Amino acid sequence: MCESDIKKMLASVDVAIDGPRPWDIQVHNDKxxxxxxxxxxxxxxxxxxxxxxxxxxxxQFFCKVLRGGLERRFRFTLPVLLELVSYLFRNLQSPDRAHMVAVHHYDFGNDVFEAMLDTSMQYSCAFWQGVDTLEAAQRQKMDMICRKLLLRPGMRVLDIGCGWGGLGRYMAREYGVSVTGVTVSSAQAQYARDHSKGLDVRWLLQDYRSLTGTYDRLVSVGMFEHVGHKNYAVFMDKARSLLARDGLFLLHTIGSNEPHHSVDPWIEKYIFKNGILPSISLLGKCAEGRFVMEDWHNFGADYDKTLVCWANNFIRGRKEGRFQCSELQSRMFLYYLLSCAGAFRARDLQLWQLVLSPGGVAGGYARP
Known part of the structure; x- marks a missing residue:
């Protein structure tokens, strides 16, 4: 394969080199x-x-490339193969490595995320049905989670991978529940503590595998992507041990259309260290024998709009001086956000919310 082959491949998905359209790429270095x-x-x-x-x-560029399946032509390059070997033979999400994604990404700087996200600091897919602002879409997502969990005042809720605490604060404030949140990011834990005055919440800085206790409800939003296929059974066993017999567990995760044992090398190196996306079969396998699958909801198309909003907020925040970063870091963030937006638009990636119960909801579960 040579330069002319790459140009032909791009042309096959309606992308031109140095073309005039927004999705055409402008090449500044022939290397x-x-x-x-x-x-x-x-x-x-x-x-x-x-x-x-x-x-x-x-x-738009990445949507066209992914819809055309061009990434498959480069699947077995040396870096991809080396990454695959690492994921197959090592547990890259072991307890002593769990903090790496926090140091690498989530501790990048709260000022960046405050500029990029909504006021509740939701770093996961918003739910856009019937609303047109990021703020409203994220609030709607949080409320949908609460309704799916059938929350009632006084319940004890565990949030595994609580981020900056926005969902936990919403649950405690709007539904009168007692929330315990856990994260491996010191920056997230401190932010959550600083913004939770007067609420029945507590924030733990530790790995999920060390959790103890019993809770009426479990929720995990955007954390399962960091668990790793070697730890799926461990995660599900831990969740089952923490959940009351009549409890509910809502798992919110990005998903892949087919099983993978490695992650995109660029995402692995620059964004989410040691992460990997589950597939339908892998999720089903790790839930089997542990939970009853009550509900499986896919609203992955909404992540496209969410990511584009984050990208626009990032650009605006940097221009307004709300945070400082180098040009290289700025281009890194925009490449990450907009390439992922293209992947969700192409339906190459999905966003799933699963509702699981230990023994089945009496009379059946109806999605609120």
Whole structure:
């Protein structure tokens, strides 16, 4: 494969080199083609960060590339194979490595995330049905979670991977429940503590595997992507041990259309260290024998709009001086947000909410 082959491949999905349309790419360094051939998306992403190429609409570019299946042509480059070997033979999400994603990404700086996210600091897919602002869509998502969990005042709720505490605060304030949240990010834990005055909440800085106690409801939003396939059974066993016999567990996770044992090398290196996405079969297998599947809801198309909002907020926040970052870091964040938006738009990625119960809801479960 050579430069001309890459140009033909892009042309097959209606993308031109140095073309006039927003999704066409502008190449500033001809070494880009060799870098992509050798390192696939790792090379493509690093070249973008370094200014070797540009695109006015990265989300549209990636949507076209993924819908056309072009990424499959570069699946077995050396970096991808090395990443696969690591995931197959090592537990990259072991307890002593669990903090790595926090240090690498979530502790990047609360000022960045305050500028990028809504006021509740929700770093997960919003639910856009019938609303048109990020603030309203995230509030609607939180309320949908509460209604799916059939929350009642006085219940004890455990939030595994609580982030900056926005969902826990909402549950405690709006539904009168007692919330315990756990995170491996010191920056997130401190933010949650600083913004929870007067609420029945507590925040723990620890790994989920060390949790004890019994809770009426469990919720985990955007954390399962960091668990790793070698730990799925451990995670589900721990969740089952923490949940009351008549409890409910809502699991909110990005999902893949087919099983993978490694993650995109660029995402792994620059964004979510040691992360991996579950598939339908892997999720089903780890739930079998532990839970009854009460509900499975896919609203992955909503993540496209959420990510585009975050990208626009990031651009605006940097322009207004709400945070400081280098040009390379700025391009890294935008590549991450908009490439993921394109992946959800192409339906290459999904967003699932599962409702699980230990022994089945008497009379059946009806999604509120």
């Amino acid at each position: 880009l083609y060799g870098r992509v051939l050798r390192f696939a998306n790792l090379g493509l992403g690093e070249a973008y960060m370094e200014g070797w190429w540009d695109c006015k609409a990265l989300d």
